[in-house]
Amino acid sequence: xxxxxxRIYTSSSSSDMVxxxxxxxxxxxxxxxxxxxxxxxxxxxxxxxxIHAPTATVAAAxxxxxxxxxxxxxxxxxxxxxxxxxxxxxxxxxxxxLVKDIPAVSVVYKKNQRYHxxxxxxxxxxxxxxxxxx
Numbered sequence: 001x002x003x004x005x006x007r008i009y010t011s012s013s014s015s016d017m018v019x020x021x022x023x024x025x026x027x028x029x030x031x032x033x034x035x036x037x038x039x040x041x042x043x044x045x046x047x048x049x050x051i052h053a054p055t056a057t058v059a060a061a062x063x064x065x066x067x068x069x070x071x072x073x074x075x076x077x078x079x080x081x082x083x084x085x086x087x088x089x090x091x092x093x094x095x096x097x098l099v100k101d102i103p104a105v106s107v108v109y110k111k112n113q114r115y116h117x118x119x120x121x122x123x124x125x126x127x128x129x130x131x132x133x134x
Contacts, residue, residue: 041086069092
């Protein structure tokens with residue numbers, strides 16, 4: 001197999017020459033999509049954060065564990081873990097991203113995570129707040 005490939009690349013005839021397809025390097029992809037949305041859902045809380053991949057720093061974050069949100073939801077007896085809480089977290093995160101002039105974010109799914117339920121609520125509320133998803 002290796003010898004056949006070597007023969008094709010070294011043949012003098014231009015009709016036999018095979019040009020390999022261009023490969024987009026992972027570092028170029030990371031440069032083009034620097035902001036990554038990561039979500040975490042526990043049995044009690046919902047949290048989402050946007051990470052700047054080249055520097056590995058958190059650009060913006062929102063969680064139902066934040067003191068002001070948690071106290072406000074406790075007074076009105078709202079859940080900190082259901083789909084409506086996930087939608088509110090997405091809306092808050094979207095507003096924080098727009099304040100920091102981050103117009104677009106790419107989504108990173110965990111293993112076996114689908115676009116359904118809480119994940120869908122966070123992503124849809126981010127879209128509604130004006131953040132583009134790549």
